[in-house]
Amino acid sequence: MSREVAILGVGMHPWGKWGRNFVEYGVHAARAALRDAGVTWQEVQYVSGAATMRCGYPGYVAGATFAQALGWQGAQINTSYAACASGSQALAAARERILSGACEVALVVGADTTPKGFLAPQPGYRPEDPDWVRFHLGITNPTYFALYARRRMDLYGATLEDFTAVKIKNAAQGVHNPNARYRRAFTREEVNKSAMVADPLRLLHVCATSDGGAALIISSLEFARRRGAAGAPRIAGISTVTPRFASAEVEMPDIATDSAVAAAGHSFRASIAARAYEEAGLGPEDLSLAEVYDLASSMELDWYEYIGLCKTGDAEALLRSGATTVGGRIPVNASGGLACFGEAVPAQALAQVCELAWQLRGQAGARQVAGAKVGITANQGLFGHGSSVIVKR
Amino acid sequence: MSAPAPAGLAAIEGWYTLEEKPHLLGTRCSACGTCYFPKQTMFCRNPQCEGTQFEEVRLSRTGRIWSYTDACYEPPAPYVAAKPFIPFVIAAVELAAEKMIVLGQVARGVELAQLRVGMAVELVLEPLYTDERGEHLVWKWRPLKDAA
Numbered sequence: 342m343s344r345e346v347a348i349l350g351v352g353m354h355p356w357g358k359w360g361r362n363f364v365e366y367g368v369h370a371a372r373a374a375l376r377d378a379g380v381t382w383q384e385v386q387y388v389s390g391a392a393t394m395r396c397g398y399p400g401y402v403a404g405a406t407f408a409q410a411l412g413w414q415g416a417q418i419n420t421s422y423a424a425c426a427s428g429s430q431a432l433a434a435a436r437e438r439i440l441s442g443a444c445e446v447a448l449v450v451g452a453d454t455t456p457k458g459f460l461a462p463q464p465g466y467r468p469e470d471p472d473w474v475r476f477h478l479g480i481t482n483p484t485y486f487a488l489y490a491r492r493r494m495d496l497y498g499a500t501l502e503d504f505t506a507v508k509i510k511n512a513a514q515g516v517h518n519p520n521a522r523y524r525r526a527f528t529r530e531e532v533n534k535s536a537m538v539a540d541p542l543r544l545l546h547v548c549a550t551s552d553g554g555a556a557l558i559i560s561s562l563e564f565a566r567r568r569g570a571a572g573a574p575r576i577a578g579i580s581t582v583t584p585r586f587a588s589a590e591v592e593m594p595d596i597a598t599d600s601a602v603a604a605a606g607h608s609f610r611a612s613i614a615a616r617a618y619e620e621a622g623l624g625p626e627d628l629s630l631a632e633v634y635d636l637a638s639s640m641e642l643d644w645y646e647y648i649g650l651c652k653t654g655d656a657e658a659l660l661r662s663g664a665t666t667v668g669g670r671i672p673v674n675a676s677g678g679l680a681c682f683g684e685a686v687p688a689q690a691l692a693q694v695c696e697l698a699w700q701l702r703g704q705a706g707a708r709q710v711a712g713a714k715v716g717i718t719a720n721q722g723l724f725g726h727g728s729s730v731i732v733k734r
Numbered sequence: 735m736s737a738p739a740p741a742g743l744a745a746i747e748g749w750y751t752l753e754e755k756p757h758l759l760g761t762r763c764s765a766c767g768t769c770y771f772p773k774q775t776m777f778c779r780n781p782q783c784e785g786t787q788f789e790e791v792r793l794s795r796t797g798r799i800w801s802y803t804d805a806c807y808e809p810p811a812p813y814v815a816a817k818p819f820i821p822f823v824i825a826a827v828e829l830a831a832e833k834m835i836v837l838g839q840v841a842r843g844v845e846l847a848q849l850r851v852g853m854a855v856e857l858v859l860e861p862l863y864t865d866e867r868g869e870h871l872v873w874k875w876r877p878l879k880d881a882a
């Protein structure tokens with residue numbers, strides 16, 4: 342039996358700092374996806390929401406919140422929370438429903454409203470919470486991104502210019518993305534002269550937090566055929582694996598890695614995409630494009646290696662060759678990436694899949710990767726969450 | 735224990751010894767030998783091990799820099815910032831015997847430009863912040879004298 346489902350429709354609410362209720366973004370995205378799919382809300386049999394932790398109780402039960410806003414119509418409901426991978430987990434839940442035969446068509450939706458500045462933990466003296474500990478020590482999110490970046494510089498010869506080149510490459514794509522928050526090109530001087538946040542990363546190398554919403558309508562292949570959408574992009578693999586002990590990489594929010602005394606060290610981020618490839622029966626050589634989590638511009642280089650575009654230490658050469666620019670062999674972040682969006686946690690993994698769907702349908706306009714056939718997303722969040730989705734046509 | 739304790743309180747109690755040559759305090763699984771920092775006392779996280787017995791261990795007080803950076807902006811609470819805020823350097827350090835990486839601030843007076851991946855460092859105690867009760871000490875990494 343095929344393990345594939347069809348992406349019938351995708352929709353987004355533009356990213357920004359709108360300061361409105363997250364439900365508004367989710368409903369906007371859901372309605373856009375329904376229109377795109379040619380499916381009515383009454384036909385949706387399963388609603389899978391990605392939760393947000395920042396918008397009170399309605400955020401914890403996001404699936405029901407969006408369903409109520411669209412109008413209760415008796416669909417089965419789910420809400421998933423998995424930090425930055427929440428959207429992919431909500432997608433995986435909907436896919437399993439469809440593959441089990443329990444439903445034919447599902448709405449997957451995530452949206453968020455984010456506060457300004459650092460995402461700080463609850464106050465008090467709480468040393469049992471790793472997030473409290475690292476903030477108490479003054480270790481913020483950009484600290485981790487900068488540790489990875491500096492290690493690349495010392496070990497693999499990455500330079501400030503490489504990180505800036507990633508930013509400029511992605512910004513040039515974001516200019517053409519109506520859903521991106523930042524739609525302007527940057528010069529090397531602007532990026533390199535922006536304020537230092539965590540050496541070597543400048544303000545314009547680090548992604549912001551944004552408001553936004555993204556939604557997908559997915560269905561069984563049979564349902565898609567009945568709707569004349571047999572050629573719709575298909576989800577061929579979804580990975581939501583945990584790390585393997587001993588997790589040997591420094592990971593937010595921890596202040597120490599696992600000890601690899603009794604068990605060998607593993608790379609979590611490399612394992613995320615590996616599982617998706619295995620499920621899809623595809624490999625890096627089959628890819629037309631990739632959407633990866635550039636929380637910092639430097640981390641795009643890490644992802645080149647984790648998703649198998651090149652060997653460890655070769656990411657800088659791959660970037661400099663132009664291969665990852667649209668027009669190159671394997672464009673990365675044709676959407677503009679997080680550099681142009683800023684992170685809207687529960688919507689971000691879904692936004693990555695939306696971009697793959699538009700690209701594979703040849704509807705990405707000036708961002709289009711010519712002849713795109715297979716795409717992969719990759720992201721990672723706190724507390725052992727990560728995801729990767731492979732879409733093909 | 736051995737050397738005289740520096741004057742000050744632990745910013746996080748029970749996580750390190752208050753000694754001239756301090757150690758981080760972790761635990762070790764009696765069954766498989768896996769080390770934990772912060773301390774793990776309930777169950778071993780090694781999937782091959784069902785250990786529930788742990789002994790407290792003093793982690794190696796020297797290691798090699800895995801990577802390093804700094805904090806140019808004032809972090810939010812629960813970080814307690816001096817006024818005005820003083821930027822600080824941060825390092826992730828590999829401990830060879832424990833096969834783990836531990837993050838921490840770098841000792842005052844050490845410039846980011848002095849650091850390199852692979853450089854040998856040792857653990858020291860320095861104030862994290864000062865309040866009406868006095869100085870609250872925390873572990874920091876400092877390059878060994880002959881490290882350059």
Ligand SMILES: [Zn+2]
Nearest residue numbers: 763766778783
């Ligand atoms: Zn054990």
